[in-house]
Amino acid sequence: MSDSNPFPEDDELPDEAPDLTGIDPFEEDPSDYGDINEFVEADWSESKTARQRVKDVIVRATKPRSAAEVADLADVSPPTARDELNALAEEGTVRAESTDGGRVYQRDPDWYRIKRIRELSEKPQRALETTLRQLEEEIEEYKDTHGVDDPEELILSDESLDDEAWEDISHWRTASVDREYLRIALQYASLAESEEVIFDDDSGEDKELNSA
Template sequence: MTDKPSSPDSPDEFPTEEELPDNPITVDDIDPFSVDDDDFENIDDFAAAEWKSETTTDERIRTVIDRTTTPKSASDIAETALVSETKARTTLNKLANEGIVKTQQTDSGKLYTRDPEWHLLKQIRRLASSETLVDQIQRVKQEIAEYKDKYDATDPEELLVSDKELDQNDLSDISHWRTAERELSHLRAAYRLKEAKSQASIVTGPGDKQTENQATSSAGNRSPLQ
């Protein structure tokens, strides 16, 4: 073996010139997948196998239920999550006890869906951690202002029930306008959460006038919610 300077990340031994391949290695020689795609007849089977090899059963169940907006049986969720029905039912019931999953008892058995309140709070917490939260609020407010100016209406419902004859483009705008209104509501809630967490982190001791003045000054600034 040839002598090479060693480092903490280097191998203990290096190949000799005789051991090296005749041709240099290219990108085509490197397989980034841990699953051999020759074992599968179609891309869906390959993707499922790759997902299964890279995640745990609990992770897959959580991923599926997080996207489940209509009640489904444990069997249906198990099939999508690539787990056994017993495992899916056990995990779903546990998540229901934690308030993450909502259950519905029917004649054919128990059905599961994501809890809408928990999902909404999850979205708001995610938005509250965004570095561009204020910019997002301003962007959506501008979008809504443009709809109001374009249709001379205060909200999409007023436009929908008006005497104006609406074409397909107008109906599409109404749909996007509703989405923007909902997004703004979530962004505002996230901003209030972020502000509340910021205020909660301020510890004001006796005689700490500087901190009190800073909080008062901050409260006096124009809020992006307005």
């Protein structure tokens, strides 16, 4: 890898790039289902505990839910749902908000974003850099093909968009989001490595002081 080129050369690339879809903390995609009821029917397991069922429901809900709504979907009592939701809120995976209609809950998207970044940062750096380069190339192809800098600009253009263009928009958006995750993951890994060096140095100084 040269100083002028931040990406690895072809002979430096690993055999396989990391699969970003594998970083998703959910086994099922809620967008595949018309509503949360369809998801529950598709992914339910009798072996799951009450807490697991409550968490399954709330992290896939597309809008804030009351404890009673979650209880009905998770097949638990309202007090149990409320207790579990409050525990998840304290844990940080769920947001709780008081409204005129009562307390409602929804998953905290920031918690899951951070989780995905941390999981990506643990993958080999070269693999992340390879995937990042591929995404950059894919995004440049979309720009060249449609003559705009981002998918939103294409949507707002005066062009009549066909099915192929809309498919490009969908993939373009996904590639753009994945690119940002990879960039942040690489920065996160670099920061973690730098902190380890600092703490190791501090530890060495402490040993010298103790030996003196």
